[in-house]
Amino acid sequence: MSKDQQGEQFMVDLLQHLRSSMLYTDLYTAAQEEASKPSIKITELRKGVLSGLVNGGWDRKLQNAIYYYMQTHSCQPHQSDSEHHKEPLVYIRKAQQNWEKKILKSLNSMCTELNIPLAKKRLEQEQKDMLSRWTELGTDGPDLSQIRPVYAPKDFLEVVTGLQNLNYENALTSGSNFHNFWGVIQVPVKVKSIDQLRLQYSEMAVNQCQIGVDDVSDISADLFDVEQTRLSNKVLAAKHAPTAQEYAKKGCPTSARGELWCQIMGIEVTDVDILYYGQLKTSVIQHDLLVDNLLYKDVKLTATNDDHYFVFEDFLYQVVLLPFSRDTVVLKHFEHNSTTPPKSYIRGKLGVEEFAVVYPPNGVIPFHGFAMYVAPLCYVYKDVVTLYYVFRHMYMHYFYRLHSLSSHPQGIVALSSLFERLLQMSEPELFQHLVRIGCQPLKIAFKWLMRAFSGFLASDQVLLLWDRILAFDSLEILSVLCVAIFCFRKTNLMKVTTFSAAEVSVRPQYTPSSYLGRDEPLCDVDLGLLPLLDVQQAGKAMIIGRLRSHVLPSLSVYHIG
Amino acid sequence: MARVKYASDFDKSVLLNNFDARGWVQVTPDDDWNFYWAGVHNIRNIFGVETGFRMGDDQVINHFPNHVELTRKDLMVKNIKRYRKELEKDGSQLAEKDETGRFVHLDFIPLTFMLPADYNLFVEEFRKNPNTTWIMKPCGKARGIGIFLVNKLSQLKKWSRDGKGNSFVAPTAKETYVISKYIDNPLLIGGKKFDLRLYVLVTSFRPLKCYMYKLGFCRFCTVKYNASVNELDNMFVHLTNVSIQKQGEDYNAVHGGKWTVENLRLFLEGTRGKEVSDKLFDEINWLTVHSLKAVAGVISNDRHCFECYGYDIIIDDNLKPWLIEVNASPSLTSTTSSDRIMKYKLISDVINIVIPPGELPDVRWCKVPAKEHYGNFYLLYDEDLAQADLLNQEIKVRAGAGNAMVRGARDLRKPSQATWK
Ligand SMILES: Nc1ncnc2c1ncn2[C@@H]1O[C@H](COP(=O)(O)OP(=O)(O)O)[C@@H](O)[C@H]1O
Numbered sequence: 001m002s003k004d005q006q007g008e009q010f011m012v013d014l015l016q017h018l019r020s021s022m023l024y025t026d027l028y029t030a031a032q033e034e035a036s037k038p039s040i041k042i043t044e045l046r047k048g049v050l051s052g053l054v055n056g057g058w059d060r061k062l063q064n065a066i067y068y069y070m071q072t073h074s075c076q077p078h079q080s081d082s083e084h085h086k087e088p089l090v091y092i093r094k095a096q097q098n099w100e101k102k103i104l105k106s107l108n109s110m111c112t113e114l115n116i117p118l119a120k121k122r123l124e125q126e127q128k129d130m131l132s133r134w135t136e137l138g139t140d141g142p143d144l145s146q147i148r149p150v151y152a153p154k155d156f157l158e159v160v161t162g163l164q165n166l167n168y169e170n171a172l173t174s175g176s177n178f179h180n181f182w183g184v185i186q187v188p189v190k191v192k193s194i195d196q197l198r199l200q201y202s203e204m205a206v207n208q209c210q211i212g213v214d215d216v217s218d219i220s221a222d223l224f225d226v227e228q229t230r231l232s233n234k235v236l237a238a239k240h241a242p243t244a245q246e247y248a249k250k251g252c253p254t255s256a257r258g259e260l261w262c263q264i265m266g267i268e269v270t271d272v273d274i275l276y277y278g279q280l281k282t283s284v285i286q287h288d289l290l291v292d293n294l295l296y297k298d299v300k301l302t303a304t305n306d307d308h309y310f311v312f313e314d315f316l317y318q319v320v321l322l323p324f325s326r327d328t329v330v331l332k333h334f335e336h337n338s339t340t341p342p343k344s345y346i347r348g349k350l351g352v353e354e355f356a357v358v359y360p361p362n363g364v365i366p367f368h369g370f371a372m373y374v375a376p377l378c379y380v381y382k383d384v385v386t387l388y389y390v391f392r393h394m395y396m397h398y399f400y401r402l403h404s405l406s407s408h409p410q411g412i413v414a415l416s417s418l419f420e421r422l423l424q425m426s427e428p429e430l431f432q433h434l435v436r437i438g439c440q441p442l443k444i445a446f447k448w449l450m451r452a453f454s455g456f457l458a459s460d461q462v463l464l465l466w467d468r469i470l471a472f473d474s475l476e477i478l479s480v481l482c483v484a485i486f487c488f489r490k491t492n493l494m495k496v497t498t499f500s501a502a503e504v505s506v507r508p509q510y511t512p513s514s515y516l517g518r519d520e521p522l523c524d525v526d527l528g529l530l531p532l533l534d535v536q537q538a539g540k541a542m543i544i545g546r547l548r549s550h551v552l553p554s555l556s557v558y559h560i561g
Numbered sequence: 562m563a564r565v566k567y568a569s570d571f572d573k574s575v576l577l578n579n580f581d582a583r584g585w586v587q588v589t590p591d592d593d594w595n596f597y598w599a600g601v602h603n604i605r606n607i608f609g610v611e612t613g614f615r616m617g618d619d620q621v622i623n624h625f626p627n628h629v630e631l632t633r634k635d636l637m638v639k640n641i642k643r644y645r646k647e648l649e650k651d652g653s654q655l656a657e658k659d660e661t662g663r664f665v666h667l668d669f670i671p672l673t674f675m676l677p678a679d680y681n682l683f684v685e686e687f688r689k690n691p692n693t694t695w696i697m698k699p700c701g702k703a704r705g706i707g708i709f710l711v712n713k714l715s716q717l718k719k720w721s722r723d724g725k726g727n728s729f730v731a732p733t734a735k736e737t738y739v740i741s742k743y744i745d746n747p748l749l750i751g752g753k754k755f756d757l758r759l760y761v762l763v764t765s766f767r768p769l770k771c772y773m774y775k776l777g778f779c780r781f782c783t784v785k786y787n788a789s790v791n792e793l794d795n796m797f798v799h800l801t802n803v804s805i806q807k808q809g810e811d812y813n814a815v816h817g818g819k820w821t822v823e824n825l826r827l828f829l830e831g832t833r834g835k836e837v838s839d840k841l842f843d844e845i846n847w848l849t850v851h852s853l854k855a856v857a858g859v860i861s862n863d864r865h866c867f868e869c870y871g872y873d874i875i876i877d878d879n880l881k882p883w884l885i886e887v888n889a890s891p892s893l894t895s896t897t898s899s900d901r902i903m904k905y906k907l908i909s910d911v912i913n914i915v916i917p918p919g920e921l922p923d924v925r926w927c928k929v930p931a932k933e934h935y936g937n938f939y940l941l942y943d944e945d946l947a948q949a950d951l952l953n954q955e956i957k958v959r960a961g962a963g964n965a966m967v968r969g970a971r972d973l974r975k976p977s978q979a980t981w982k
């Protein structure tokens with residue numbers, strides 16, 4: 001297809017999409033109302049109706065609708081079912097397939113071992129019982145002692161680094177400069193240069209005010225917060241997605257975040273949505289899935305033990321995780337993804353395609369830490385249904401990329417590579433030191449990337465970070481933040497000689513144990529003490545103040561030359 | 562750097578590590594110390610008339626001699642009641658009452674009676690609202706010990722029989738109780754009840770100088786809240802004391818049921834908006850200052866003393882804060898590692914405020930540390946500053962220069978433009 005043809009096809013699809021949307025009917029009705037107003041002159045019918053619609057705010061709604069469509073549909077050749085389109089690199093496709101097979105196999109063997117089916121219908125009594133415990137599923141839950149996470153970031157990292165051998169030759173011949181690259185990602189994925197990133201994130205430069213930074217003097221930061229909060233009311237009132245998104249680049253005030261995010265993502269919970277969520281809940285109550293146990297276990301292993309999130313334990317099961325696994329809408333994201341949803345077969349029909357069903361219904365097998373994609377959202381939404389749709393949107397637009405193989409610039413492979421290259425460029429000495437002691441930096445940073453930092457930063461910091469993911473519509477900020485943390489901890493890192501010491505000293509919340517004297521080593525000392533320790537770095541203009549707040553405007557931390 | 566000699570009645574690491582880190586030298590309480598972190602039991606001896614103990618200008622200690630006026634449950638209530646009455650008598654607008662006779666600005670402790678002294682008053686009140694739940698607390702105990710809930714008069718009768726209560730002998734603090742209206746609509750998060758433990762540092766009562774610590778925390782129950790009568794004796798549902806919750810089978814040792822106030826605020830602001838959250842925290846500051854003002858007149862304001870109180874506050878489901886009690890010696894035991902870090906910083910920040918930086922304690926010092934020594938404290942109220950500001954304001958108002966902000970009362974906005982008298 002030529003460029004023109006592509007564009008034409010895109011318009012056709014867009015119009016098709018709009019015509020079948022709710023907005024179309026609403027707009028139609030509104031237009032009819034306008035037309036029948038007595039003030040309308042028949043000679044100027046078109047003009048009159050149009051201006052009436054504009055006055056009623058319909059142009060904004062239409063703009064928003066097109067904007068949301070553009071976010072999800074790129075102006076690319078339209079062959080959603082072609083494997084090539086989903087993932088052009090054959091060896092990545094293959095690796096993904098192998099990985100999926102491995103996950104399924106371990107899921108199946110868990111079934112066999114524990115002698116439980118992948119899914120079973122609950123008895124009437126069990127259903128009643130479940131319903132009555134709906135808001136406290138955390139207590140008296142199923143026996144989880146035998147349940148293990150199917151995989152953890154560590155396992156997935158192996159797969160990602162395993163990509164290197166496959167087509168190394170290719171990479172060399174394709175003219176990239178991989179031979180002087182020290183990292184573990186050896187796949188020729190395209191990543192941005194620091195200059196491109198600077199341009200992209202220009203709003204985050206050191207000289208710009210930001211919400212959530214306290215390196216500037218109190219007064220100007222306070223003033224900025226006040227101003228930003230005042231502005232947020234205006235932005236919210238405009239109900240215009242691009243405006244909200246632009247605004248969020250400087251960070252959202254806590255009280256406006258929920259609504260701003262919804263506007264950016266185009267989430268407006270309707271009766272239909274509420275009904276749909278209700279159906280998901282019903283199907284949770286009717287069927288017992290093995291993945292439920294995985295989700296339960298995951299919450300127990302992560303959020304339940306986390307200072308920031310333990311209060312939300314029950315909320316996590318109830319609101320999000322269990323309904324999510326039943327939600328077949330989630331399957332849509334596979335259209336843009338090299339991943340294929342795992343299939344299972346109805347009992348006794350193994351391998352017979354007609355009896356294959358996607359398992360779990362949403363096609364997502366949770367890994368260790370999955371619940372942490374949801375946990376921070378509990379600070380933003382108290383309405384369960386809104387929280388659900390926000391999470392689903394974030395998963396389908398961003399988070400799925402963090403645990404599937406692809407060569408997409410937003411995929412985990414590219415993010416890992418971006419991290420390594422930026423670090424190598426800005427801190428070659430540090431990188432070499434770490435490699436020398438057998439500590440590839442990605443081995444530390446990978447889990448941060450994979451979980452979008454949830455659980456590795458204080459809750460407010462995670463939210464400030466996610467503001468930027470939505471605002472810049474990109475996950476690249478994650479890699480930049482990883483680099484920032486390494487730069488920030490350079491002094492300590494240059495002194496360590498083992499992997500575990502490196503891992504400890506780079507934790508976002510860390511202070512050498514010597515600081516606290518008599519007690520056993522402390523790894524999670526909060527950051528107020530840090531400037532005292534990192535005097536050298538503080539002087540480097542890279543960090544002025546506390547990491548905690550710096551972590552966010554990471555580009556200002558990551559301030560080279 | 563002056564070498565401070567310290568004595569301590571506790572061998573808690575959060576204290577000793579701090580003293581060590583400053584290069585201080587340990588001495589016994591009988592030696593010539595500069596800084597004494599004493600247990601409340603020793604305070605009575607030190608300041609007792611019979612000891613005749615005199616402190617030098619370079620000695621400071623962590624309690625006021627008669628702190629019990631604030632930190633014993635019955636005395637605190639008495640003092641607050643008296644404070645309100647006095648304000649009322651003075652015709653202060655702070656003592657404004659609504660049509661039901663409730664204080665509009667100073668209604669921050671649950672209705673409370675002393676037992677056995679106020680027994681008849683209590684019975685009268687009980688009869689008015691027979692469906693209310695009450696909480697009985699021994700005045701002289703802590704950590705939830707001896708507390709029980711009551712919703713029938715018969716339960717009290719039984720108590721007085723069992724407790725060999727001899728009405729002819731004046732009861733000691735250990736035998737006296739307070740009975741307070743039970744807050745049965747606490748704000749629940751994740752279905753669980755919690756209260757706040759906030760640290761408040763007072764360096765002087767007259768003029769009042771006090772600081773609030775930013776890193777307070779919420780203490781969660783391990784069991785879902787349930788106001789039903791059947792659960793009245795389940796203390797895991799009703800009492801938030803860590804010492805109680807620790808006994809429960811659902812206790813989680815990683816976080817210890819502790820959630821930072823910063824997270825509480827993030828949550829409330831995110832899910833309910835800034836306005837109501839600001840109002841809640843303003844009201845907490847407000848009640849703290851007034852609880853201190855209520856005792857400022859009766860505390861013996863010894864220049865050698867400072868005190869770091871543990872405030873227990875419950876928030877109800879209308880987001881109204883209630884003062885439950887004030888502890889003179891809030892626990893310095895660390896249940897989790899973040900707890901230890903927080904308490905370590907608390908002590909460090911306290912020291913930075915009460916001792917001139919890098920010097921020996923000096924009671925002649927003005928007790929106004931520079932702002933950069935506040936650490937995680939913020940100034941709650943400084944009577945001197947507030948008065949100076951009021952004066953300035955008056956001058957400015959007279960000069961037509963608009964109204965200046967009351968510096969001493971930063972962070973303290975209150976519905977009525979209250980005067981700080
Ligand atoms: N009036 C009340 N309403 C609701 N809960 C209360 C009330 N008074 C006390 N509690 C609960 O009981 C706990 C212990 O009470 P407190 O007065 O602090 O006594 P203690 O000195 O034993 O800690 C509080 O932390 C709180 O959880």
Ligand SMILES: [Mg+2]
Pocket residue numbers: 704705802873886
């Ligand atoms: Mg208490």
